[in-house]
Amino acid sequence: MLQVSVLRNNTEEVKKRLKVKHFGQPELVDIIVALDNERKKLQADFDATQAKVNTASREIGKLMAGGKKEDAESIKNEVAGWKATLEPLKEQMAKVEKELQDTLVLLPNLPSADVPEGKSPEENVVVREGGEKPVLAADAVPHWDLIKQYDLIDFETGAKITGSGFPLYKGKGAKLQRALVQYFLNFNTDAGYTEYLPPFMVNEASAFATGQLPDKEGQMYHATADNFYLIPTAEVPVTNIYRDTILKWEELPIKMTAYSPCFRREAGSFGKDVRGLNRVHQFEKVEIIQIVDPEKSYAVLDEMVAHVESLLVSLELPYRILRLCGGDMGFASAITYDFEVFSAAQERWLEVSSVSNFESFQTNRMKCRYKDAAGKMQLAHSLNGSSLALPRIVACLLENNQSAEGIRLPQVLHAYFGAEKIG
RNA sequence: GGUGAGGUGGGUGAGUGGCUAAAACCAGUAGUUUGCUAAACUGCCGUACGGGUCAAACUGUACCGAGGGUUCGAAUCCCUCCCUCACCGCCA
Numbered sequence: 001m002l003q004v005s006v007l008r009n010n011t012e013e014v015k016k017r018l019k020v021k022h023f024g025q026p027e028l029v030d031i032i033v034a035l036d037n038e039r040k041k042l043q044a045d046f047d048a049t050q051a052k053v054n055t056a057s058r059e060i061g062k063l064m065a066g067g068k069k070e071d072a073e074s075i076k077n078e079v080a081g082w083k084a085t086l087e088p089l090k091e092q093m094a095k096v097e098k099e100l101q102d103t104l105v106l107l108p109n110l111p112s113a114d115v116p117e118g119k120s121p122e123e124n125v126v127v128r129e130g131g132e133k134p135v136l137a138a139d140a141v142p143h144w145d146l147i148k149q150y151d152l153i154d155f156e157t158g159a160k161i162t163g164s165g166f167p168l169y170k171g172k173g174a175k176l177q178r179a180l181v182q183y184f185l186n187f188n189t190d191a192g193y194t195e196y197l198p199p200f201m202v203n204e205a206s207a208f209a210t211g212q213l214p215d216k217e218g219q220m221y222h223a224t225a226d227n228f229y230l231i232p233t234a235e236v237p238v239t240n241i242y243r244d245t246i247l248k249w250e251e252l253p254i255k256m257t258a259y260s261p262c263f264r265r266e267a268g269s270f271g272k273d274v275r276g277l278n279r280v281h282q283f284e285k286v287e288i289i290q291i292v293d294p295e296k297s298y299a300v301l302d303e304m305v306a307h308v309e310s311l312l313v314s315l316e317l318p319y320r321i322l323r324l325c326g327g328d329m330g331f332a333s334a335i336t337y338d339f340e341v342f343s344a345a346q347e348r349w350l351e352v353s354s355v356s357n358f359e360s361f362q363t364n365r366m367k368c369r370y371k372d373a374a375g376k377m378q379l380a381h382s383l384n385g386s387s388l389a390l391p392r393i394v395a396c397l398l399e400n401n402q403s404a405e406g407i408r409l410p411q412v413l414h415a416y417f418g419a420e421k422i423g
Numbered sequence: 424g425g426u427g428a429g430g431u432g433g434g435u436g437a438g439u440g441g442c443u444a445a446a447a448c449c450a451g452u453a454g455u456u457u458g459c460u461a462a463a464c465u466g467c468c469g470u471a472c473g474g475g476u477c478a479a480a481c482u483g484u485a486c487c488g489a490g491g492g493u494u495c496g497a498a499u500c501c502c503u504c505c506c507u508c509a510c511c512g513c514c515a
Contacts, residue, residue, distance in 0.1 A: 061441040
């Protein structure tokens with residue numbers, strides 16, 4: 001959520017930047033400022049009258065104590081008159097405030113100055129590529145065939161148990177998941193991130209704070225009996241650790257990592273895009289999250305990008321890093337880098353991580369603040385990234401490393417998996 | 424799920440209708456003093472939204488789990504809900 005003060009003081013600049021995100025309702029900015037003006041005016045009126053009531057009430061107390069009952073009664077009558085005017089003011093204020101709030105949450109975060117212009121994924125900018133695309137044998141097959149061949153995942157039974165998009169990992173397939181999660185978590189804790197294992201369902205307040213509500217309600221599974229949402233990413237519960245919190249300056253940066261299953265309804269899409277592990281409703285992911293001093297958030301962003309990159313390098317996968325263009329960015333993000341790995345058998349890039357700086361967009365919703373060196377209250381900045389989402393990593397590991405002798409695993413996984421190859 | 428107790432500021436904790444934004448203590452912070460691996464004393468020390476100011480000072484309103492209600496006036500009384508703790512039940 002953007003701060004009204006920002007909209008008020010930089011109205012034109014805000015509209016200009018919203019345009020980079022291809023946001024369709026720039027007029028909301030003016031509406032919000034107008035609503036806020038109205039809010040202020042109403043509050044001034046209300047406060048002045050309430051002050052009179054408070055003063056009179058104290059007076060009544062003194063008069064009663066002094067036994068001057070009649071004087072007290074006459075003031076009471078006066079107070080009753082003021083209070084009558086207070087009621088409609090209060091209602092009006094609540095109405096305007098709600099309208100202001102409801103409108104404010106419709107505005108996406110402003111893209112940072114580094115965000116490239118563009119509307120669609122084709123306009124994302126490739127920042128760099130790394131690793132080497134393997135040259136596969138002529139009979140190389142996509143991961144869904146390899147999964148069958150080595151009996152790693154049973155999609156059909158997963159569909160029977162729950163529905164399509166809920167894979168049932170089996171045998172070495174299941175063990176590979178465990179190995180990857182372990183490896184990723186250790187990689188992150190070695191870099192100074194504190195490990196958490198969060199709840200996998202969250203309440204409404206938490207879903208709102210990180211921006212899933214009201215924007216993406218339909219994308220989450222909703223347990224209506226208790227009004228809980230299944231998390232689409234560990235970002236939601238973990239970032240919410242610091243909801244309604246005032247941090248001390250020295251506590252920053254806060255670095256957290258967490259494994260969680262991720263649940264996504266993701267309606268739409270078809271065909272090749274959704275085959276095998278390309279798109280599923282439940283998948284495993286390890287996430288990294290930081291809450292930092294605003295001055296340092298862009299340096300931290302670079303650090304997180306480098307961290308994820310080194311993780312990919314260690315997996316010996318060909319990858320590329322994209323800077324998303326305005327039109328392809330998420331609602332809450334100020335800048336996003338996507339990581340994609342090359343799936344050699346499908347001959348396409350698959351997204352495996354997304355590292356974003358949210359600046360104060362989430363922390364403003366969450367009321368996550370800190371006291372700076374001068375003792376002044378400031379909103380912290382929040383960032384997060386995947387390190388990494390498993391399904392597509394698995395798809396690429398399988399496809400890129402297939403051979404007549406089985407699937408070779410990168411060195412770093414040997415100890416975790418207990419073998420050097422599958423098959 | 425049942426019964427009971429309780430939810431007050433960073434922490435402990437007082438406060439059962441007005442003089443309480445809220446005692447006291449601890450922590451924190453600024454300073455004084457003595458001096459030495461620290462002590463003593465003094466001041467300051469919640470948040471939000473307004474007004475005010477270059478910025479302060481100053482000032483208004485709200486907030487004592489959340490939301491309603493009673494009252495001229497509520498942390499304090501009433502109602503609903505949430506949460507925590509204890510015991511019981513059920514259960515991995």
